[in-house]
Amino acid sequence: xxxxxxxxxxxxxxxxxxxxxxxxxxxxxxxxxxxxxxxxxxxxxxxxxxxxxxxxxxxxxxxxxxxxxxxxxxxxxxxxxxxxxxxxxxxxxxxxxxxxxxxxxxxxxxxxxxxxxxxxxxxxxxxxxxxxxxxxxxxxxxxxxxxxxxxxxxxxxxxxxxxxxxxxxxxxxxxxxxxxxxxxxxxxxxxxxxxxxxxxxxxxxxxxxxxxxxxxxxxxxxxxxxxxxxxxxxxxxxxxxxxxxxxxxxxxxxxxxxxxxxxxxxxxxxxxxxxxxxxxxxxxxxxxxxxxxxxxxxxxxxxxxxxxxxxxxxxxxxxxxxxxxxxxxxxxxxxxxxxxxxxxxxxxxxxxxxxxxxxxxxxxxxxxxxxxxxxxxxxxxxxxxxxxxxxxxxxxxxxxxxxxxxxxxxxxxxxxxxxxxxxx
Amino acid sequence: xxxxxxxxxxxxxxxxxxxxxxxxxxxxxxxxxxxxxxxxxxxxxxxxxxxxxxxxxxxxxxxxxxxxxxxxxxxxxxxxxxxxxxxxxxxxxxxxxxxxxxxxxxxxxxxxxxxxxxxxxxxxxxxxxxxxxxxxxxxxxxxxxxxxxxxxxxxxxxxxxxxxxxxxxxxxxxxxxxxxxxxxxxxxxxxxxxxxxxxxxxxxxxxxxxxxxxxxxxxxxxxxxxxxxxxxxxxxxxxxxxxxxxxxxxxxxxxxxxxxxxxxxxxxxxxxxxxxxxxxxxxxxxxxxxxxxxxxxxxxxxxxxxxxxxxxxxxxxxxxxxxxxxxxxxxxxxxxxxxxxxxxxxxxxxxxxxxxxxxxxxxxxxxxxxxxxxxxxxxxxxxxxxxxxxxxxxxxxxxxxxxxxxxxxxxxxxxxxxxxxxxxxxxxxxxxxxxxxxxxxxxxxxxxxxxxxxxxxxxxx
Numbered sequence: 069x070x071x072x073x074x075x076x077x078x079x080x081x082x083x084x085x086x087x088x089x090x091x092x093x094x095x096x097x098x099x100x101x102x103x104x105x106x107x108x109x110x111x112x113x114x115x116x117x118x119x120x121x122x123x124x125x126x127x128x129x130x131x132x133x134x135x136x137x138x139x140x141x142x143x144x145x146x147x148x149x150x151x152x153x154x155x156x157x158x159x160x161x162x163x164x165x166x167x168x169x170x171x172x173x174x175x176x177x178x179x180x181x182x183x184x185x186x187x188x189x190x191x192x193x194x195x196x197x198x199x200x201x202x203x204x205x206x207x208x209x210x211x212x213x214x215x216x217x218x219x220x221x222x223x224x225x226x227x228x229x230x231x232x233x234x235x236x237x238x239x240x241x242x243x244x245x246x247x248x249x250x251x252x253x254x255x256x257x258x259x260x261x262x263x264x265x266x267x268x269x270x271x272x273x274x275x276x277x278x279x280x281x282x283x284x285x286x287x288x289x290x291x292x293x294x295x296x297x298x299x300x301x302x303x304x305x306x307x308x309x310x311x312x313x314x315x316x317x318x319x320x321x322x323x324x325x326x327x328x329x330x331x332x333x334x335x336x337x338x339x340x341x342x343x344x345x346x347x348x349x350x351x352x353x354x355x356x357x358x359x360x361x362x363x364x365x366x367x368x369x370x371x372x373x374x375x376x377x378x379x380x381x382x383x384x385x386x387x388x389x390x391x392x393x394x395x396x397x398x399x400x401x402x403x404x405x406x407x408x409x410x411x412x413x414x415x416x417x418x419x420x421x422x423x424x425x426x427x428x429x430x431x432x433x434x435x436x437x438x439x440x441x442x443x444x445x446x447x448x449x450x451x452x453x454x455x456x457x458x459x460x461x462x463x464x465x466x467x468x469x470x471x472x473x474x475x476x477x478x479x480x481x482x483x484x485x486x487x488x489x490x491x492x
Numbered sequence: 493x494x495x496x497x498x499x500x501x502x503x504x505x506x507x508x509x510x511x512x513x514x515x516x517x518x519x520x521x522x523x524x525x526x527x528x529x530x531x532x533x534x535x536x537x538x539x540x541x542x543x544x545x546x547x548x549x550x551x552x553x554x555x556x557x558x559x560x561x562x563x564x565x566x567x568x569x570x571x572x573x574x575x576x577x578x579x580x581x582x583x584x585x586x587x588x589x590x591x592x593x594x595x596x597x598x599x600x601x602x603x604x605x606x607x608x609x610x611x612x613x614x615x616x617x618x619x620x621x622x623x624x625x626x627x628x629x630x631x632x633x634x635x636x637x638x639x640x641x642x643x644x645x646x647x648x649x650x651x652x653x654x655x656x657x658x659x660x661x662x663x664x665x666x667x668x669x670x671x672x673x674x675x676x677x678x679x680x681x682x683x684x685x686x687x688x689x690x691x692x693x694x695x696x697x698x699x700x701x702x703x704x705x706x707x708x709x710x711x712x713x714x715x716x717x718x719x720x721x722x723x724x725x726x727x728x729x730x731x732x733x734x735x736x737x738x739x740x741x742x743x744x745x746x747x748x749x750x751x752x753x754x755x756x757x758x759x760x761x762x763x764x765x766x767x768x769x770x771x772x773x774x775x776x777x778x779x780x781x782x783x784x785x786x787x788x789x790x791x792x793x794x795x796x797x798x799x800x801x802x803x804x805x806x807x808x809x810x811x812x813x814x815x816x817x818x819x820x821x822x823x824x825x826x827x828x829x830x831x832x833x834x835x836x837x838x839x840x841x842x843x844x845x846x847x848x849x850x851x852x853x854x855x856x857x858x859x860x861x862x863x864x865x866x867x868x869x870x871x872x873x874x875x876x877x878x879x880x881x882x883x884x885x886x887x888x889x890x891x892x893x894x895x896x897x898x899x900x901x902x903x904x905x906x907x908x909x910x911x912x913x914x915x916x917x918x919x920x921x922x923x924x925x926x927x928x929x930x931x932x933x934x935x936x937x938x939x940x941x942x943x944x945x946x947x948x949x950x951x952x953x
Binding site for chain 2: 340343344432433435443446447448450451454455456457458460461462464465
C-alpha cells in the first residue's frame with residue numbers, strides 16, 4: 069500500500085482516512101504501507117501493518133536502494149525551477165517542475181523525506197523520487213495487490229504495476245478538479261495528468277463517494293464500470309461537551325481556506341445570518357491561500373467581528389472547539405468526502421453541508437443545500453441557532469447514524485474489491 | 493341483516509408557502525396559494541367530482557339503497573368555496589338525496605382535543621355550523637381528526653350533543669370481539685361507537701393497487717363475497733372508513749378503483765340480507781350491548797394506531813406546544829382573522845410532515861410538500877416566529893378586554909351543540925396588520941359577537 073500523509077503528519081483528511089482504513093483492513097490482508105516519512109520503522113498498534121518510511125532508506129534492510137535505479141520512463145521533464153509561492157498544498161503545485169539528480173544516493177533520499185512538510189515547493193521532485201525508490205522496494209517483496217492513495221502515489225503505483233504486472237487499485241480521496249475546479253483540465257496541469265494516467269492504468273478505482281466517482285467520470289473521462297466507491301467512516305470514540313467560552317453561539321468551519329472549501333459562500337451565508345441573528349460567531353479553523361481574501365471579504369461586509377480566525381489547530385484544540393460548537397458548516401464547492409463532518413457529528417453537532425460532498429451521501433440527518441445556495445444555508449443555520457426541536461432531534465438521529473458506521477465496513481468493502489481482481 | 497357503512501374523509505390542509513427566516517417580521521401571508529390551488533384543482537378533477545358523480549349515480553340507480561357518509565374539513569370546504577364551487581354544489585346534490593350523512597369534526601382538522609378543550613369545542617361548533625350552512629343538514633355523528641379517540645373523547649363529545657362517534661377498531665381494546673357491532677363507550681354508556689374495520693378498509697385504501705398482494709387485482713364480486721361471508725359471524729355493521737382521496741388521487745383511475753366502486757353496490761345487494769346505511773341509521777337500528785374500552789388515545793394511523801405520526805419527535809412537540817401557547821393572547825386580543833390564521837397552523841398535517849418515523853421508507857414524504865421533516869419543521873417555525881411576533885405586537889396595543897373570539901368560544905348555555913341562527917360565526921374583517929393594530933389601540937376592542945347574541949338553538953335531531 070502506498071500512502072503519503074499519515075499520522076502524525078497530517079494536512080487534511082487523507083492521512084486520517086488512510087490510517088482508519090489501514091488499521092481495519094489489516095484484519096483482512098497483510099499490509100506493507102510505504103510512506104515518505106515515518107517516525108521510525110513502525111508497526112501500527114494492534115495490527116500487522118508494517119510501515120516503511122523513505123526517511124530510513126538504506127538504513128533498513130527492508131528499504132534497499134541502489135543506483136542506478138531500475139529503468140523507467142519519466143512522466144515529465146526533468147528540470148529544476150524553484151517556486152517559492154507554492155505553499156501550502158495545493159496551491160499551484162501542479163505547475164512546479166522536478167529537480168532530479170540522476171544519481172541520488174540513499175542519503176539524498178533520506179534527506180528528501182526527512183521533513184515535516186508533506187508537500188512543499190519541491191513536491192513534484194518528491195513524487196518522482198518516491199516512484200523510483202518505491203518501485204525498487206516493491207521488486208524485493210512478494211505481494212498480490214498494489215493499493216495507492218491519491219495522485220502523489222499514483223506514479224509509483226503505475227510503475228510498480230509496469231514492473232511487476234500486479235493488479236492496481238487506486239483510492240481516490242480527492243481530485244485536482246475538486247481542489248482547483250475545472251481549470252485543472254487545461255493548461256497542462258501535471259497533477260491532472262498524473263491522475264488521469266493513473267486512473268486509466270488502474271484495474272480498480274475506489275473513490276470515497278459516488279459524488280467523486282461522478283466527478284472522475286465527468287472530468288477525466290474514465291469508464292464508470294471501473295469504480296467501486298467505498299465511503300470513509302469513523303470509529304467510535306469518546307466525546308465530551310464543554311461549557312461555551314463565548315457569549316455568542318458558535319458556527320464552526322473546519323478545513324483549509326481554499327477554493328474547494330467555499331469560503332466566499334461561508335462569508336455570504338454569515339452575512340445573511342447575522343442580519344437576523346447577531347449573537348453568533350463564525351469560528352474558522354484552518355489556513356489556506358484564500359484566508360486573506362476571506363478576511364477582506366468579511367471586513368468589506370462589516371462582519372469581521374462576527375468571525376474568529378483560529379488558524380490551523382491541533383487535534384486536541386479541534387476537539388475543544390467541537391465540544392462547544394452549535395453548528396457545523398461545510399459549504400464545500402466540491403468535497404470528495406468530508407471526514408471532519410463525521411467527527412463533528414460524533415460530537416453531537418448538527419451539520420449544514422453542501423450537496424456537493426460525499427459525506428452528504430452517508431448523513432441522512434444533516435441539512436443540505438447546493439454550495440451556492442447561501443439563502444438556504446442561512447435559513448438552516450438560523451433554524452439551528454433558534455429552534456430547539458430540530459437541534460435535539462438532529463443530534464439524536466445523527467448519533468444513531470454515526471454509531472452505525474465503522475472502518476471495518478469500509479475495509480471489508482475494499483477487501484471485496486480486491487477479491488474481484490482474482491475472480492476468474 | 494348486515495349493513496355496510498361507507499365513510500369518506502375529505503380533507504386538504506392549507507399548506508404553507510416556503511417561508512425563509514428573512515421574512516420573519518415582514519411577511520404575514522403564510523399560505524402557499526398557488527400550491528394549494530393546484531392540488532385542489534387536481535384532486536377536485538381526479539377525485540371529488542368524478543367520485544361524487546359516481547356516488548350520485550349509484551344512489552339513483554339503486555333507488556336510494558346505496559348510502560355513504562362524509563366528513564369534510566373546514567379547510568377544504570373553504571378552499572372549495574373559493575375556487576371550486578362546482579364541487580360544493582356536487583356535495584350539496586348528494587346531501588339532497590337524503591342518502592348521505594355528513595359528520596362533524598374539527599373545522600381545522602386539528603389535534604385541538606389534546607391541547608385545549610375550549611379550542612376543540614370552538615372548532616367542532618364552527619364545523620357543524622359550516623356543514624349546516626352549506627348542505628342544510630346538521631351532523632349528529634362525530635369523528636375526530638385522524639380518528640383520535642379515547643373514553644374521554646367520547647364523554648366530551650357526548651356533552652357537546654353528538655349521538656355517535658367513530659373510532660378505530662383497535663385489537664388491543666376489543667378483547668377478541670369483532671368490530672362489527674355497535675358499541676357503547678366505556679364511561680359514557682349513552683354514546684354509541686362505530687369501529688373501523690381496518691382490514692377491509694385498508695384492502696381498498698392501501699392494498700387495492702398493490703401488485704404484490706395475493707388478492708390483487710381486487711374486483712367488486714370478491715370483495716362483496718368477503719362481506720357476505722361475515723354474515724356467519726353475526727356482523728351487524730361493516731364499517732369501511734377511508735380517505736375519499738383514495739378514489740382517483742391516492743389510487744389513480746387507471747388502477748380500476750372507480751370500476752370497483754361502480755360494481756360494488758350491486759354485488760353487495762345481491763344478498764338480500766345486506767344493505768348500505770349511514771352511521772346514524774346504524775346506531776338506531778342495531779343493538780348495542782358491548783362496551784368499547786379505550787383508556788389511551790388511539791388513532792387510525794400506523795401499526796401502533798397511536799399519535800406518533802404527529803407527536804413523536806422533539807420538533808413536533810416543540811412546534812405544537814408553541815402554537816397552542818398562543819391561545820390566550822390570540823383569543824383575548826385578536827380579530828377573527830388572527831384566530832383563523834392561528835387555527836390553520838394547528839392543522840395536523842403540518843406536524844405529520846415533521847415526522848421522522850419510518851424515515852427509511854419515505855412513507856411520510858410521499859404526502860409531504862417538503863423534502864425532509866427538518867425542512868417541514870424549519871418552515872413551520874419560521875412562519876410561527878412571524879406569527880408569534882404579530883400576536884405580541886397586537887397584544888401590546890389592544891386594550892385588555894375580552895375580544896370577539898373569547899366571547900364566541902364561551903360554551904353555549906344549553907350544553908348541547910349550539911348552532912347559531914342564520915349568522916355566520918366568523919365576521920369578515922380586514923386582515924390584521926400593523927397599521928390596523930395601531931388603529932385598534934385608539935378604538936375599543938373588536939366587538940360584534942354574533943354567537944353571544946344569537947339565541948342558542950338545539951341541534952336538529
